Amino acid sequence: MEIFYHFLQKMGYDHPVHPPITHIPIGLIVAVFIFGCLSLIVRRELLPAPAYRRINILALLFLMPTILLGYMDWMYFYRGTWSFPVTVKFVLSGIFLILLIIAIILNGKNETHSGKAVMVYGLCVIAVTGLGYYGGELVFMGTEKEHPLSESLSIGEKVYAKSCAPCHPGLKGVAGTKPLSDFDSFLSFMRDPRKPDGSPLPMPAFSADKLQDCDVIALFRYINVEGRRVASRGARPALPAGPLKP
Ligand code: HEC
Structure with missing residues (x-):
């Protein structure tokens, strides 16, 4: 792990690596949520049904390295020190993972923009918002009192x-x-x-x-x-x- 970060530092990159990659799963789930909501409102499929499942699977695939890199950053930059934001992030990322799997299962049952499915996407969005918020708490730690x-x-x-x-x-x-x-x-x-x-x-x-x-x-x-x-x-x-x- 040290080798990985030292290599990045040699390349001129000395920031944590988790924040940039978080945007991929977040962006994907937000898109699914917005299309789901709009389709529900106008009662028409704005996105082809299989697309929901594919986007959700993509979000799940990107979530894995995102969690792994978050863990590595925590070990490297914070020396694995527990704090309240870290605990919240662990719990929320677990919840997000489960919700995403539920969404994919629902999509498999052809529920793509039903009320139930959109509610699950909405909960995902709340989870990623919380993850972002507490990520900010961690990053700005040390600039506060x-x-x-x-x-x-x-x-x-x-x-x-x-x-x-x-x-x-x-x-x-x-x-x-x-x-x-x-x-x-x-x-x-x-x-x-x-x-x-x-x-x-x-x-x-x-x-x-x-x-x-x-x-x-x-x-x-x-x-x-x-x-x-x-x-x-x-x-x-x-x-x-x-x-x-x-
Ligand atoms: C193997 C022993 C050893 C270790 C380990 C060690 N030091 Fe020292 N340190 C000394 C000695 C010997 C002196 C000089 C003599 C004295 O303190 O009276 C000294 C002096 C200092 C001084 C005073 C310098 C001055 O100008 O007065 C500081 C500050 C200092 N050490 C910090 C640290 C810090 C921080 C660490 C841990 C990262 C550390 N030391 C680890 C042995 C050690």
Whole structure:
């Protein structure tokens, strides 16, 4: 999976891959719904009956890679961290999958623009709208205040516990130091740890294969917020707002 994303990054594509492909199944089911509704209203087939089934099957075929890529993005960009939007997306994509299969079965029984069939298409559209909405929640996480930051804090906490805590328990020697004053100096410090005078430090370097930029961002936020909390002895931290990207 890492190889796949590194390959994309080499090609100049460093975004999640799930969002672009979502438009295919969404577009297909929305088209089916609109034609179904209109046919119901004018009481005439606006789309040849077999077309509904074919479009629904196409939507189902594209839904599979869409779900798979969504899962991969979640593992890669969010480190498989559970959050409310992620749970909703899992549930809704399951519902969408079942509804689509029901629609295809109905189409097979020659129900293409009956009230029942159109209701199923409508429920599909509601499901994809919900999926889109909560996808947006995930994407804009980190550009909002409290809740989004808490996500990157929990990722940062995990990374810290694994990579830093063995040598820096309780943020010792980390919080409040010069490299933490801004993100760029923190990132270059992680990649090549040096003392302020340029001489090397007895600390291992964390290259991009060991610690990706997105993890360094989460780490940076975690250390700064947690460091402030420790400094003010347990008082609630003042949460810095601002985008997740440096
Ligand atoms: C194998 C041990 C080791 C690991 C793992 C390690 N460090 Fe260090 N780190 C050190 C040593 C040694 C120093 C320098 C001596 C000191 O802190 O007193 C240091 C210093 C630092 C400093 C202070 C630099 C300065 O200018 O004062 C920061 C910040 C830092 N480490 C961050 C991290 C972070 C973040 C991680 C995890 C990604 C990490 N370190 C993992 C050993 C380690």
